[in-house]
Amino acid sequence: MKVILSNLTKKFPSRNKKSKEEVVAVSDFSFEIPDGKLIGLLGPSGCGKSTMLNLICGLEKPTSGRIFFGDDDVTDLPPEVRGVGLVFQNYALYPHLTVLQNILFPLQNLKGDKKLTKEQMLEKAEQAAKLVQISELMERKPSELSGGQQQRVAIARALVKMPRILLLDEPLSNLDARLRLQTREELRRIQRETGITTVFVTHDQEEAMSISDIIVVMKAGVLNQIGKPQDVYDDPVNLFVAKFLGTPPINVFRGEVKNERLFIGGEDVLSVPGVCDRKVYAGVRPEGFILNENGAFTCSLSAVEVMGRDTSVVSTHPDCENALIRSIISAENRVDTSKKEVRFDLKPNKVFIFDIDTEERIRFGQEA
Amino acid sequence: MKNSNFKAWLYLLPAVLFLGFFMVYPLVDVFVYSFEEGYNSASQTFMGVGLYNYKYVLHDPYFLQAVKNTFILVIITVPVSTGLALLISLGLNSIKKLKELYQTIYFLPYVTNTLAVGLVFMILFKKTAYTDGMVNLLINLFGGKSVDFIDGPYWAKMFVLCFYTVWVVLPFKILILTSALASVKQDYYNAAKIDGTSKWRMFTRITLPMISPMLFYLIITGFIGAFKAYSDAVALFGTNLNAARMNTIVGYVYDMLYGDSGGFPSYASAAALILFSIVLTITVVNLMISKKQVHY
Amino acid sequence: MDTNDYEKIENAAKRRKRITRTVTYILLSVWALMVLFPFYWMVLSSIKSYSSYNSEYVPKFIAESPTIQNYIDAFTTVPLARYFTNTLIFTLVTTAVMLVVTVLAAFAFARLDFKGKNIVFAVFLSLMMIPNELVIITNFQTITNLGMRNTFAGLILPSVTSVFYIYLLKENFEQIPDELYKAAKVDGTSDLKYLTKVMIPICRPTIITVTILKVIECWNSYVWPRLITDDKAYFLVSNGIQEIRENGFGRENIPAMMAAVVVISVPLIVLFLIFRKKIMAGVSRGGTKG
Numbered sequence: 001m002k003v004i005l006s007n008l009t010k011k012f013p014s015r016n017k018k019s020k021e022e023v024v025a026v027s028d029f030s031f032e033i034p035d036g037k038l039i040g041l042l043g044p045s046g047c048g049k050s051t052m053l054n055l056i057c058g059l060e061k062p063t064s065g066r067i068f069f070g071d072d073d074v075t076d077l078p079p080e081v082r083g084v085g086l087v088f089q090n091y092a093l094y095p096h097l098t099v100l101q102n103i104l105f106p107l108q109n110l111k112g113d114k115k116l117t118k119e120q121m122l123e124k125a126e127q128a129a130k131l132v133q134i135s136e137l138m139e140r141k142p143s144e145l146s147g148g149q150q151q152r153v154a155i156a157r158a159l160v161k162m163p164r165i166l167l168l169d170e171p172l173s174n175l176d177a178r179l180r181l182q183t184r185e186e187l188r189r190i191q192r193e194t195g196i197t198t199v200f201v202t203h204d205q206e207e208a209m210s211i212s213d214i215i216v217v218m219k220a221g222v223l224n225q226i227g228k229p230q231d232v233y234d235d236p237v238n239l240f241v242a243k244f245l246g247t248p249p250i251n252v253f254r255g256e257v258k259n260e261r262l263f264i265g266g267e268d269v270l271s272v273p274g275v276c277d278r279k280v281y282a283g284v285r286p287e288g289f290i291l292n293e294n295g296a297f298t299c300s301l302s303a304v305e306v307m308g309r310d311t312s313v314v315s316t317h318p319d320c321e322n323a324l325i326r327s328i329i330s331a332e333n334r335v336d337t338s339k340k341e342v343r344f345d346l347k348p349n350k351v352f353i354f355d356i357d358t359e360e361r362i363r364f365g366q367e368a
Numbered sequence: 369m370k371n372s373n374f375k376a377w378l379y380l381l382p383a384v385l386f387l388g389f390f391m392v393y394p395l396v397d398v399f400v401y402s403f404e405e406g407y408n409s410a411s412q413t414f415m416g417v418g419l420y421n422y423k424y425v426l427h428d429p430y431f432l433q434a435v436k437n438t439f440i441l442v443i444i445t446v447p448v449s450t451g452l453a454l455l456i457s458l459g460l461n462s463i464k465k466l467k468e469l470y471q472t473i474y475f476l477p478y479v480t481n482t483l484a485v486g487l488v489f490m491i492l493f494k495k496t497a498y499t500d501g502m503v504n505l506l507i508n509l510f511g512g513k514s515v516d517f518i519d520g521p522y523w524a525k526m527f528v529l530c531f532y533t534v535w536v537v538l539p540f541k542i543l544i545l546t547s548a549l550a551s552v553k554q555d556y557y558n559a560a561k562i563d564g565t566s567k568w569r570m571f572t573r574i575t576l577p578m579i580s581p582m583l584f585y586l587i588i589t590g591f592i593g594a595f596k597a598y599s600d601a602v603a604l605f606g607t608n609l610n611a612a613r614m615n616t617i618v619g620y621v622y623d624m625l626y627g628d629s630g631g632f633p634s635y636a637s638a639a640a641l642i643l644f645s646i647v648l649t650i651t652v653v654n655l656m657i658s659k660k661q662v663h664y
Numbered sequence: 665m666d667t668n669d670y671e672k673i674e675n676a677a678k679r680r681k682r683i684t685r686t687v688t689y690i691l692l693s694v695w696a697l698m699v700l701f702p703f704y705w706m707v708l709s710s711i712k713s714y715s716s717y718n719s720e721y722v723p724k725f726i727a728e729s730p731t732i733q734n735y736i737d738a739f740t741t742v743p744l745a746r747y748f749t750n751t752l753i754f755t756l757v758t759t760a761v762m763l764v765v766t767v768l769a770a771f772a773f774a775r776l777d778f779k780g781k782n783i784v785f786a787v788f789l790s791l792m793m794i795p796n797e798l799v800i801i802t803n804f805q806t807i808t809n810l811g812m813r814n815t816f817a818g819l820i821l822p823s824v825t826s827v828f829y830i831y832l833l834k835e836n837f838e839q840i841p842d843e844l845y846k847a848a849k850v851d852g853t854s855d856l857k858y859l860t861k862v863m864i865p866i867c868r869p870t871i872i873t874v875t876i877l878k879v880i881e882c883w884n885s886y887v888w889p890r891l892i893t894d895d896k897a898y899f900l901v902s903n904g905i906q907e908i909r910e911n912g913f914g915r916e917n918i919p920a921m922m923a924a925v926v927v928i929s930v931p932l933i934v935l936f937l938i939f940r941k942k943i944m945a946g947v948s949r950g951g952t953k954g
Binding site for chain 2: 684688691696700703705706718720723764766769772773776779781791794795797798800801802803804805806809821822824825827855880890891901902905906909910916918922928936947948
């Protein structure tokens with residue numbers, strides 16, 4: 001099922017009694033989710049992701065704008081007729097019901113010609129349980145399950161009525177690190193098997209990057225960028241997106257463009273054809289550094305962390321916005337730790353420059 | 369270690385003394401009293417040991433009347449007050465405006481003197497030479513006939529007693545249930561809403577089970593409290609409850625102990641122990657049912 | 665279904681919601697009225713003059729010529745001021761003694777180690793289940809035999825103990841981390857000083873809760889005072905009001921009676937309105953009435 005959001009805006013009345021100003025949680029949001037894809041809605045906490053999810057499933061009504069599922073305008077429909085499944089951050093499993101009863105719960109609500117017989121319900125519940133591999137836990141209570149198992153039950157409950165769209169709110173945040181990796185793959189598999197258009201919300205960029213077909217980066221209720229994870233990583237539209245994606249994070253420097261060349265701390269580090277003279281932020285991905293004794297860019301060396309496959313060079317620079325510069329280089333390169341300095345060349349496709357005021361991307365070379 | 373033992377006991381001493389003297393000793397003593405036959409308060413002597421006191425109490429028409437009254441009171445007020453409190457709490461939890469004001473008002477009866485406000489209820493319901501009373505005028509307005517609720521027929525008096533009891537016990541129940549309802553996470557309702565669960569089903573399948581521990585707590589304490597009813601009755605009908613045929617078991621105990629018909633601690637003890645065993649039985653039954661019903 | 669149908673569903677749902685809300689507010693207001701009416705009525709009756717009250721076959725909902733005569737009567741014809749002072753003394757002393765006894769015991773259970781602590785605490789807990797009605801009989805006999813009827817000692821002593829409050833405080837004391845106690849010990853603080861300077865200030869909210877609950881309980885207590893006093897000089901307000909009702913003002917003087925009821929009710933209501941949040945939180949943690 002294709003989902004189209006068009007000019008969606010959601011305002012909340014101010015919680016502060018004194019100022020009458022409304023809080024804008026989602027502002028003029030438009031995008032199209034293609035059918036059968038896994039979409040990661042990504043942003044820092046408080047950026048309106050959860051509101052977005054509530055708008056799609058119908059728990060909240062938008063202040064303006066429309067929502068379409070396929071060709072149906074569902075904007076004014078209550079959640080139950082939209083045909084959505086929602087997995088809550090803390091799962092919201094009914095603690096007094098068994099796993100089976102929890103999964104049956106949505107089916108028992110069906111009325112009229114959709115009403116199912118007991119056998120049909122049981123069959124559907126078993127199918128859903130099998131899909132998420134919890135068939136042997138059906139008689140347990142939620143309190144007797146581990147976090148990962150509860151998560152699966154929650155997914156089964158959301159899937160059992162075959163929703164047109166599946167929504168997941170921070171699906172992995174309540175799991176420990178090991179389970180998180182495992183569940184990530186699991187989510188991917190379940191989504192592939194069912195082919196249901198799935199939207200999940202997360203503040204963890206790694207999570208979003210690793211399993212999404214498409215990621216949507218938002219900040220303060222505003223859509224910043226949408227695209228395939230690698231495309232967004234390689235081609236961020238502004239400083240925020242560039243900073244938000246990637247571990248270790250991008251290194252940001254204050255710099256200046258003069259005569260189509262980028263200067264950082266007085267050093268001429270890179271050619272930026274097509275950019276007129278101005279002050280800029282320059283973002284360099286950790287993998288954008290090439291170790292070179294005669295390199296153009298000089299930093300003071302702090303530490304070298306050898307991590308087997310690669311080496312992480314930690315250094316500092318007075319014009320760097322981050323406290324430390326992290327650069328990842330191949331382990332074959334040896335760094336002379338006796339020196340106080342380290343010199344780099346920069347890879348042009350790993351360097352992004354941004355307007356210092358608007359923080360918008362300034363393209364250079366062939367991209368421009 | 370010896371020193372610290374001594375010190376600890378010193379801290380405990382006042383509590384131990386008070387409790388020993390006014391709780392543990394009386395607890396033993398009440399059993400003794402209840403088996404001492406023909407105890408004389410003045411000379412502090414008794415004639416024999418046996419079950420006579422229990423036999424006497426169980427054959428005393430005043431006691432039987434008190435038992436009947438107490439049971440009627442319990443059977444009516446516990447379900448009515450719990451149900452009403454649930455209804456009011458549900459209403460309170462569904463609104464935002466004026467919620468605090470309503471909560472404050474509903475709690476007022478808790479902090480009032482039962483005896484004092486009982487008097488107000490009495491004059492509202494009482495029929496005198498001067499006036500039929502507010503309630504009767506209201507009944508007349510709807511075409512009914514005046515009834516004397518305070519000195520009149522049994523059912524009328526019982527009605528006032530139940531009404532006043534419910535009025536007095538509601539604040540506590542509303543308070544407990546409102547916070548129990550508020551503690552049910554909104555996520556559960558959202559999850560149910562997405563699945564198209566009807567309001568009634570949400571109530572029976574989610575709300576009720578989730579607040580069931582608190583509900584059972586209220587029912588159990590409600591039973592215990594209602595079985596010990598006394599001052600509400602005094603407030604409405606005066607101290608001579610036997611004459612008004614409105615006595616309760618606790619009232620009977622006190623009357624046996626003190627007052628016009630007093631001076632019989634043995635009978636009082638027997639009656640108190642009978643009451644205690646009734647309450648204990650019902651509490652145990654309640655707990656057994658709640659074990660089966662409360663699932664988590 | 666086309667959009668029109670959805671609109672219908674939507675509108676119907678909206679209408680239903682509005683109706684539900686209205687009905688909710690109406691029902692809530694009806695009960696609020698039921699609660700408030702007796703209070704209104706007692707104030708109203710208390711400012712009507714004796715003659716006008718008795719001449720109104722159909723009571724008026726406002727007092728046409730309000731008077732404070734009834735309040736004067738309440739204080740002069742019957743010893744209301746005396747009842748009031750008695751109750752005040754009874755409440756203050758009982759609560760104070762209870763606090764000392766309770767805090768000391770809770771401290772011993774929470775902080776100190778001694779032989780037999782668990783057994784003693786188990787006994788304490790089991791005492792929580794004993795209803796007052798069982799022990800009151802012997803207490804009545806004891807106080808009578810000691811010749812303490814119609815004394816404050818007789819009124820107060822058996823009302824002091826409360827196992828439940830000891831339990832409540834002990835739980836609260838135990839939440840204070842051990843490190844604080846050890847630190848105090850290292851600094852050479854005595855146990856008693858640690859209790860008064862550290863534990864009591866930290867647990868102030870609970871202590872206030874317990875105090876308020878006890879004050880309410882004392883102010884409204886009726887049964888024990890009734891058993892133990894027959895001299896009007898020692899009556900508390902509850903007994904006083906009963907006495908007023910039965911032998912009152914020489915004749916059935918309801919306005920004066922209502923004035924007395926108002927006077928008795930006001931202190932707790934004022935206390936409640938000031939400490940509303942604290943009292944409600946306290947009662948939901950430790951209330952038992954009802």
